[in-house]
Amino acid sequence: MSSPSLSSKYQIVIPRDVRRAMHLTAGTRLWIQSIDADRAILVKEPADHVKSMKGIGKDVWTKLGGGASYLKNERIVWDK
Template identity: 40%
Template sequence: MTTATVSSKGQITIPAEVRQALHVDAGDRVEFVQVEPGRFELIAATQSIKSLKGMFGRPVRTVSIEEMNRAIEARGSAAR
């Protein structure tokens, strides 16, 4: 079992063997997911944005830039 120490600032250093197993490096993000009270999983959040492509299927209709701008303008004026 690998351990880490929490610093006075609440920071930890992820041990090298854990970083290697998760394929994370400096600047990468990790998530702490609570699986039950008092127990968390550390998950590498290194998925590419490109992996989201196609998640919602094809659009029902295409929207022009002009339509987008009108919708943004209408929403913005309604918020005031």
């Protein structure tokens, strides 16, 4: 684990091993999300936002018995 420090301009240098592991180059856009008062996550911005969202709700439908099953049950409720 590396320990970069925050500059007077609130900038950090991402350590070389992290840059290599994440395939980061100058100009790569990053997202940073605060988790709590002591932690944040750094994520490389996806090249295609739509493709990066593919399958995001997959587990939701599985837990509900599948999309077709859920829709069938909803239609039964609507007919009541």
